[in-house]
Structure formats: structure tokens, C-alpha cells
Amino acid sequence: MGTKETIAEMNAQFGIAGAARVVEGKGGLPKVEVTGAAAAGEMYLLGGEVTSWVPRGREETLFVSAASKWEDGKAIRGGVPVCFPWFGNKADDPKAPAHGFVRAKAWRLESVERKGDTVAVSMSTASDDGTKRLWPAEFRLVHRATFGAELTMELEMRNTGSAPLRFEEALHTYFRVEDITKVRVRGLDGIRYIDKTDGFKEKTQLGDVVIGKETDNVYLGTAHAVEIEDPAMRRRIRVSKENSLATVVWNPWFEKAKAMSDMGDDEWRQFVCVETCNVAKHAVTLEPGAQHRMKAVVSVEES
Numbered sequence: 001m002g003t004k005e006t007i008a009e010m011n012a013q014f015g016i017a018g019a020a021r022v023v024e025g026k027g028g029l030p031k032v033e034v035t036g037a038a039a040a041g042e043m044y045l046l047g048g049e050v051t052s053w054v055p056r057g058r059e060e061t062l063f064v065s066a067a068s069k070w071e072d073g074k075a076i077r078g079g080v081p082v083c084f085p086w087f088g089n090k091a092d093d094p095k096a097p098a099h100g101f102v103r104a105k106a107w108r109l110e111s112v113e114r115k116g117d118t119v120a121v122s123m124s125t126a127s128d129d130g131t132k133r134l135w136p137a138e139f140r141l142v143h144r145a146t147f148g149a150e151l152t153m154e155l156e157m158r159n160t161g162s163a164p165l166r167f168e169e170a171l172h173t174y175f176r177v178e179d180i181t182k183v184r185v186r187g188l189d190g191i192r193y194i195d196k197t198d199g200f201k202e203k204t205q206l207g208d209v210v211i212g213k214e215t216d217n218v219y220l221g222t223a224h225a226v227e228i229e230d231p232a233m234r235r236r237i238r239v240s241k242e243n244s245l246a247t248v249v250w251n252p253w254f255e256k257a258k259a260m261s262d263m264g265d266d267e268w269r270q271f272v273c274v275e276t277c278n279v280a281k282h283a284v285t286l287e288p289g290a291q292h293r294m295k296a297v298v299s300v301e302e303s
């Protein structure tokens with residue numbers, strides 16, 4: 001993927017004058033660049049991944065690492081990687097790619113539509129011989145991102161095989177913040193969570209989530225919205241959702257960030273991941289022919 005010719009062909013087929021074009025992104029990878037009336041943004045075919053959303057008159061909402069690799073076969077570090085069909089390490093095969101295999105794969109551009117002042121971009125990926133070697137299931141996954149005053153991301157999964165299947169999924173959103181140590185994540189007080197930094201022990205959140213060390217928490221039974229309060233940027237980001245029962249809050253802090261080859265040593269200060277997901281006991285079971293749609297809606301206001 002990613003040759004100039006195919007990018008030009010895709011642009012001829014899907015581009016909308018004044019609203020969206022298919023262009024060469026970082027590393028020569030194809031991306032849809034959205035310049036709608038209500039927001040600008042971008043979505044790469046690599047991973048079917050949103051990497052930018054800038055509502056009109058506001059600043060960038062998502063974080064992408066300056067050290068990201070931008071290579072087919074490697075996950076982008078930042079933006080909104082789609083994790084599927086497992087989250088973290090695969091339970092029965094720790095050598096399988098972390099967070100599943102779709103985030104490092106080229107997806108197919110399905111449609112670009114202008115609706116009012118929003119632009120919706122749909123990309124898809126499906127099972128093939130390669131995915132069946134890692135996970136013996138037949139599926140079709142569509143990610144539809146709508147760029148407007150809100151950013152709406154819908155992940156639609158269909159079981160196209162003849163056996164029931166069970167999967168995990170996450171919209172692993174990296175939110176850009178000015179200074180992680182001043183951020184508060186609100187809406188999780190009193191919620192049970194799995195602390196992945198402490199042997200997966202189950203604990204109860206007390207008050208807002210304040211990040212002062214490596215944080216890797218899976219909040220259970222959370223169908224409701226959460227808010228990221230970022231006083232240094234004077235903004236509040238709200239994430240509401242549908243058909244998602246878990247929320248992950250992650251920041252690697254400095255030691256882990258240093259060990260990551262695709263993250264700058266100081267970049268851990270500049271983001272918090274608040275992930276809309278169905279993981280752990282909230283993994284989804286789908287009967288043959290059935291479909292599941294998880295949705296995240298992000299909005300920003302001044303605070």
C-alpha cells in the first residue's frame with residue numbers, strides 16, 4: 001500500500017473538494033485528511049486509525065509521538081489505535097502481537113461522506129489467511145470516524161463465520177494534555193478496577209484518577225462518560241460511549257516510556273490514554289451472522 005499511484009486513485013474516488021482528500025502521510029502512508037467546516041482531522045489506512053482531531057477554533061486533541069515509526073506492519077504510537085481481537089497480551093500465546101493484529105495492518109478505505117458540517121470516514125478490515133493463523137475466526141470490522149464539533153468513532157464487528165466467537169476491543173485513545181501531573185480523570189470514583197501495575201489486583205477507585213506514577217487501570221462496569229480535566233490547557237475533554245462496559249486509563253510514566261523505542265523520553269508528560277473498550281470479563285461473544293457496535297463520542301469544552 002502507499003504508492004503515489006494508489007493514493008492518487010483513492011483521492012480521485014473518495015476526495016471531496018474542500019472537505020477531504022487522500023494524501024501521502026508520514027512514512028509515505030496513505031491518510032485521509034479532513035478539512036470540514038466543523039473540524040479538521042486525519043485518519044490513516046494503517047490500523048484504520050484516527051491520528052488528529054482539531055475542532056474548529058480549538059487545539060489538537062490527540063497526542064501522537066514524534067518517535068512513532070510510521071511503517072506498514074508497525075502500530076502508530078499515539079492517535080487512536082484499534083485493539084482487536086484481544087487486549088494486551090493474548091492469553092494463550094504471549095508471543096502473539098500485543099493488542100491484536102489490526103492496528104498494524106493496512107485497512108481498506110470504504111467511504112468518505114460529508115454530512116452537514118461533519119465528514120465521516122469509514123475503513124474496514126477482515127479475516128484472511130494471515131489473521132486465521134493468529135485467531136481462527138471469520139470477521140469483518142468497520143471503523144467509522146465522524147469529524148465534527150464532536151469526534152465520533154464507531155467500531156462495528158460482524159461475525160462472518162459459522163461458529164460463535166469471543167473478542168476484546170479498544171479504541172485506545174491518546175489524549176494530548178499539557179502536563180500529566182496536573183490532570184484529573186473524573187467519573188470513576190467508587191468503581192472497581194484491575195490494577196495491571198500491581199499483579200492485576202482488583203481495587204476500588206477513590207476520588208478522581210490523578211496520575212503520579214505508572215498507571216494502567218481497567219475500570220469495570222463503566223458504561224458511563226468520563227471527563228479529563230486539563231487545567232494547564234484550560235480544557236475539559238468528555239468521552240461518552242455506547243456498548244462499552246470497560247474504560248482503561250493508562251500512562252507509562254518515565255521509566256516505561258524510556259524503555260519504549262517509539263516514544264520520546266519526555267513525551268509521557270504530554271498524554272493520558274482513556275480507552276473506550278470491552279475487555280477482560282466484558283469481552284464480547286458474537287453468534288454467527290451477529291454484529292456488535294461500540295461507540296465513543298469525544299467533545300471538548302473550555303474550563
Ligand code: BG6
Binds near residue numbers: 088196
Ligand atoms: C494499554 C495497556 O492500554 O496500552 C498497557 O493497558 C500497555 O498495559 C499500553 O502497556 C501500551 O501498549 P503498547 O502495546 O501499545 O505498547
